[in-house]
Amino acid sequence: MTAPPASITLGNWQGLLGCGAAPRELECLLAIAGGASGKEAARVLGISEDGVKKRLIALGTKWGVTRRAALVAEAFKRGIISPAAVLAAIMAVHGVVSDDQLLRVRRGGNGAERKIENRVATRRAECALAAA
Template identity: 40%
Template sequence: METITCGSWIGQLGKALAPRELEALLWVAQGLTTKEVARQMAVSPGTAANRIENALFKLEAKRRLDAVMKAMHQQIINPLCIVLVCIMAMHASLNDGDPMRRDRRAPERRTAQVRIVRKAEALELHA
């Protein structure tokens, strides 16, 4: 199946949206405004708005965020970062015994103790 990649999102062609509507929706998923989508697609802002509205209508969504969520649910679009997260998770599970890996622990809280000691020293010097 053919795909379109825009920024960090990938879309599947042939699943309810025309190619330009899918491209517009992918740019919307990136968080771009209508004018920015128009610049990316090299069309006028009115044309970009029409493509976005057509995608909203076909996905039966009232808002852009709703359209992105419905498209993700129907597996029309997917973020590319999911692939990166899966690779990182697989790497972590395979290399669990890595001696160079160490878990971080919370820093010790010694500031209160240091202040108390300094106050006591200051009182002893003045006495």
């Protein structure tokens, strides 16, 4: 039986070890994913700003990406990092709010917006029928 992979948590972010990133590289990546600058990440992790940069460059070299945003996106794509608290909050709000509330028109007025919406919806339906 295989043990689940170990993980590192930094703030509201969680990262999995053993998936191609060294522990310190993963800590730096989690700090950057959380919105910290290089200087802020260094302060939180207790290392120099250059140390953060070097670790992110090393991880980027392993994964073939050069920018920080691309590095975070690649980590998401590989399933290495996840914002557990943020996703849980989004799921909770989505469950409470129904789809009808999200789609309804919230503007007041003389009904002109509603007429435009009805025309757009009719056109879309006609196009869908024509395509089928």
